[in-house]
Amino acid sequence: MAETTNELDQYLASTTKSKALWEDAKNYLPGGDSRNSIFWAPYPIFVDHAKGAHVVDSDGTDRLDFIGTMTTLILGHSPKPVVDAVDQQIGKGMVYNAPSAHQVRLARLLCERIPSFDLVRFTNSGTEATLNTIRAARAVTGKSKIAKVEGGYHGSHDQVSVSVRTNPAKSGERTRPDAMPATEGLGEGTLDQVVVIPFNETTIAKRRLEENKDDLAAVIIEPMLGSVGMLPATSEFLSMLREFTADNGIILIFDEVISYRASSGGCQEYYGITPDMTSLGKIIGGGFSIGAFGGKKSIMDLYDPSQTGGPRVAHAGTFNANPVTMLAGAATLDELTPAVYQELAEKTDYLKSEILKVGKELEIPIQVTGIGSLFGIHFTGEELVGYRDIAAEDAAFRHKVFLGMLNEGILMASNLVGAVSTELGITEMDAFTAALRRVLERALAQAN
Numbered sequence: 001m002a003e004t005t006n007e008l009d010q011y012l013a014s015t016t017k018s019k020a021l022w023e024d025a026k027n028y029l030p031g032g033d034s035r036n037s038i039f040w041a042p043y044p045i046f047v048d049h050a051k052g053a054h055v056v057d058s059d060g061t062d063r064l065d066f067i068g069t070m071t072t073l074i075l076g077h078s079p080k081p082v083v084d085a086v087d088q089q090i091g092k093g094m095v096y097n098a099p100s101a102h103q104v105r106l107a108r109l110l111c112e113r114i115p116s117f118d119l120v121r122f123t124n125s126g127t128e129a130t131l132n133t134i135r136a137a138r139a140v141t142g143k144s145k146i147a148k149v150e151g152g153y154h155g156s157h158d159q160v161s162v163s164v165r166t167n168p169a170k171s172g173e174r175t176r177p178d179a180m181p182a183t184e185g186l187g188e189g190t191l192d193q194v195v196v197i198p199f200n201e202t203t204i205a206k207r208r209l210e211e212n213k214d215d216l217a218a219v220i221i222e223p224m225l226g227s228v229g230m231l232p233a234t235s236e237f238l239s240m241l242r243e244f245t246a247d248n249g250i251i252l253i254f255d256e257v258i259s260y261r262a263s264s265g266g267c268q269e270y271y272g273i274t275p276d277m278t279s280l281g282k283i284i285g286g287g288f289s290i291g292a293f294g295g296k297k298s299i300m301d302l303y304d305p306s307q308t309g310g311p312r313v314a315h316a317g318t319f320n321a322n323p324v325t326m327l328a329g330a331a332t333l334d335e336l337t338p339a340v341y342q343e344l345a346e347k348t349d350y351l352k353s354e355i356l357k358v359g360k361e362l363e364i365p366i367q368v369t370g371i372g373s374l375f376g377i378h379f380t381g382e383e384l385v386g387y388r389d390i391a392a393e394d395a396a397f398r399h400k401v402f403l404g405m406l407n408e409g410i411l412m413a414s415n416l417v418g419a420v421s422t423e424l425g426i427t428e429m430d431a432f433t434a435a436l437r438r439v440l441e442r443a444l445a446q447a448n
């Protein structure tokens with residue numbers, strides 16, 4: 001347990017080797033890494049090794065991993081079935097200039113499980129997957145604009161780098177959000193191509209869609225806002241989107257790169273609402289780089305190179321569907337039976353209820369959101385409807401809690417979202433809540 005009440009001092013004192021690595025890294029990498037989404041101030045820990053539920057940093061500190069590489073590692077680090085499958089393949093070649101049967105095995109597993117998948121294609125990232133769903137939607141509808149919700153994250157290509165983590169004070173009305181760039185360097189006209197709707201505000205969002213219906217190729221949505229806080233959509237909101245898009249010749253895309261943890265059929269099975277196309281990533285690669293997109297045969301056939309005239313939509317990628325990733329993914333899905341999903345959800349529900357108890361006992365307003373094995377902690381008593389409610393939370397306090405949890409031996413995402421793996425049991429759930437209690441007690445003591 002941390003000796004001091006100052007979380008930052010404790011963090012600095014216990015991560016000196018990580019700091020030295022980070023200082024060196026900055027000589028070669030801007031900001032010392034290649035992934036801005038996992039940077040945290042003052043600098044991140046550098047990982048030395050990981051196994052099961054444990055991540056050990058370069059200073060030798062062992063932490064429980066409650067995020068699993070931004071929700072990817074549903075079986076924990078280096079699970080035996082995945083390691084064995086990959087070991088067997090490595091000696092037979094890493095990547096070929098022709099397809100292998102392993103791809104077919106993973107494709108079959110996904111098509112059997114995901115309600116919207118008649119056919120699927122593999123990529124190396126969720127970013128490429130969402131890019132392809134949008135491109136296919138444009139090809140099939142002959143229209144160009146897309147609609148997305150404020151706060152929705154769909155990867156880092158131009159079309160979706162709009163209105164992700166905006167500053168609400170500078171992004172128009174809550175009911176009529178402006179399309180805001182999520183990065184500098186977007187191509188000219190990118191913002192004009194995106195209609196931004198407020199999450200979970202059914203009537204207002206529908207009105208905005210109505211105004212643009214003749215120009216919209218697709219509506220893309222995470223059925224649960226993932227990286228900004230694990231906030232589930234309401235059934236009413238998703239049903240409106242399903243009905244509206246079907247009535248107006250618009251492709252409905254569910255981005256389930258994170259929410260595929262909800263059940264073996266993803267959030268679409270959980271809600272009983274089937275989109276036209278779906279993008280996947282993260283857990284389906286068993287810890288290796290992956291993305292996948294799929295949908296109705298009539299849409300996916302656009303990619304078929306064996307048809308007369310060739311494919312209508314181009315799709316290439318040197319490492320797409322490489323046998324190592326396909327095997328790791330299939331070995332992971334083999335483990336993920338409905339019973340495993342159920343067990344993960346039950347453990348996570350237990351964790352959520354224990355976190356709420358801590359809040360109640362310490363008289364700190366806490367809400368815990370999420371579906372299945374995913375959870376997000378929010379320190380507010382206000383109703384959480386959409387992105388702006390999450391953006392209104394006290395960022396400095398949240399960061400203090402995040403550093404405090406690191407000091408207590410718990411690794412989450414820096415915005416306090418987490419993911420439970422099969423390697424985390426009730427003992428670890430109790431360790432999490434005991435750690436959170438100590439962190440919050442220190443914060444209260446400091447405030448008084």
Ligand SMILES: Cc1ncc(COP(=O)(O)O)c(C=O)c1O
Pocket residue numbers: 070124125126127128130153154155156222226227255256257258281282290291
């Ligand atoms: C919902 C969602 N879509 C797409 C992506 C992009 O996936 P990748 O990081 O594999 O490019 C992410 C990544 O976190 C995501 O959360």
